[in-house]
Amino acid sequence: MRPRIPADRFASLAPQVSTPTLRLLALFGLAGLAFTATSSWIRTWVPLPDDFELAARMHELETSADPYDLVFLGPSTTRCAFDPRVIDEQLRRRGHPVHSLNLGLPGATSFELDHLVERIVAQPPPGLRWLVIELHPAEPSQLIRPANLFTDRAVYWHTPRQLGDVFAALLRPRPGQGLRLDRMALHLRHALWRFANVGQGDRIVARALGRDPIEAPDLRRGFAPEDCVEGPGMKAARERYLSQPEQVRRREMRLDRQDATPVPVERLNPGKLRRQIESLRGIGVEPVYVLTPILSPVPGIHSLHRERILPTLLAFDSPRRHPELYAPRNRWDDLHLNEMGAEIFSRRFAQGFAHWLDTGLER
């Protein structure tokens, strides 16, 4: 028979929940509410990060006298591929006069882009009709590079909703990876920094005093191919790309085979996409998803399209169907096009977009 543990053995561990304790908790709760309300009010004054003229381009989108009806949202592959001047010209010739803006943001993940969509939904830009969103292989474990930890850019998109999506992505089982609690803790800290507006005082005051004027984006309307060729990282990527033609070829072949290997859509957080689509349609904006000509497959996107979760998908991720976009002379590296490639891509995109506008069908 097992010896009985005396009843008072753990008495010292028993919580003393009493009226003063409850009163104390209520006061802490009240302080928390006051904190939350004040922080939320202060957050309305926090400008967007200055990286890649993001604040300027969003300001332009929201306040331009000549409203933008077509906007491209995505990472660097958007920034360096969609040339609004070429696209506007091509669409005008096809009977669809539009005014477009490139909101491509190098390094952006689906979570950051989703936050920008949230912002667009919260403050709908006048005249916006189509939002072209690039789908990109975002790996949650690579969301924030060590050099960017706790920068404005890393913090600003950590809304409660995005934090939930990041947690969901991190909790999704992946071969050879554990729970990744350290990553979750890191994102939680970023969310708390955002919640408390940590370190934003200077920027808020600069904005309030008008010392942080938002410059209008340049004439290329957010298209900046130089962002994808400058810096030691980009040069190394180009060298890798040029020095391994066989590997590039193999990757191209894999890309063309990806349609043959459907991925169960439950693994891809379709709820998040549905939510995004519904919220955009709620403000009268039609989302158009796009796959740019990169050499890394975005797993499962074609499955999502086949299951009609993605209503519209303009796909340029096939070297067989778009050989010019994969020709080394038109590319910088395995992800990015060069300026010539961007022009070809912009024409192709405009053709596909016009076709979709005319027929309701993707090419």
Place this chain on the structure above:
Amino acid sequence: MLFSEFRYLPFFLLVFAVHWLLRGNRARKRWLLLASYVFYAAWDPRFCLLIAASTAVDYIAGARIAALEGARERRRWLVASLVSNLGILGFFKYWNFFVASGGGLLSALGLAVEPRTLEIVLPVGISFFTFQSMSYTIDIHRRQIEPTRSFADFALFVSFFPQLVAGPIVRARELLPQLDRRRLRSDVRLRASLTLFLVGFVKKACIADHLAVPVDAVFAPGAGFDALSHWLASALYGIQIYCDFSGYSDMAVASAGLLGYRLVRNFDFPYLSRSLREFWRRWHISLSSWFRDYVYLSLGGNRTTRARTLRNLASVFLLCGLWHGAAWTFVAWGAVHGAFLMLERTGFGPWLAARHRALQTLYVTLSVTLAWVLFRCEDLPHAVGFLAAMTGFGRAGPEQLAPVWLLALAAFAGLHVANAWLRLPRRLAALPPVPFAVAFGVLAALALPWIATGHRPFIYFQF
């Protein structure tokens, strides 16, 4: 782990919650002891052994001193305690300094020797916990306190995490009696402690860390700033170090206060002093009173001849300088303060006392600011060059600090004076609970955007 770091928040919340959930005093003290060692281990777990060893030696020495009657035996155990503590301090903090200085002296005398310095990591807070521990055995030797019978209590006294790494230096007679009695909720001055923590946090994270930017720029060896920028940077450094250290002390006192323990106040508006003598009664109070009680008075204090009093003062301040760091700049800083205090013991003191308050404050501000240059510079040649640049004799460059820092200096001075007059934190803490909760939440939300991002450890950690 720093009080201003994010990880301190969950750590303290856990310690706080478990502490108050536990009923027995013994269980609470064991919990705090464990938390204190975890707190220290967060920096480097190896040095927990050092604290444990120092604790064991002083616990045994204290017990032996109390048990013995013979003066010689009692003194022998006291010496053992002092040698142990000063030995730890001397090895970890001063070995390389003395070896290098000795080597330099011999070289100057023409005896070529190669000093053998060691790759030693300076344990964080070593100067604080060794001094705290020593005060215990000295007080027992002086028959001012009885030794504690509980080793765990003594271990907690030495390692109590709020004051472990940067003070205040708490005396055994202040903390050990508090450990004897179970802390009650009535021991917690909740509003005062929360206010003090917020004030300390703002001083450290929002003021001191921001001021580090211009100060580091001007004090960087080879920086080309003009004379006015040198003056401004020295004054800003005075604010930085005050906000950094007093901010830490405020958070330490507040953390202990939330657990029901009272620690001594370490700062009392030192820049509003009327003399250097008063300054040292208001600046790092726990250290200056430690030196007063255990060194100055032991040497005879001022109840001796005038010459000896001056000698005692000089000795205390040279030691005080050396306590702050193993470098000649710190010794020189202590010497300058000692010199000013000796000056105040002459006819200058009464003359100053009869002057207008503004002149007195100007004298204190100027002398302290000039001394801070020695404290901040990398070495003596750097300090001499810096002082020369301030006075126009040295090589000053064309660069200038932005005028906004002059505004910051004026704003701090205004705030300091206004706070001394209005005692704003005390008024906040005196609010009824509900308005206090709302005000605290609002003020915390207003403060956090002003945190200087970028990791800056407390300046006093190096001591």
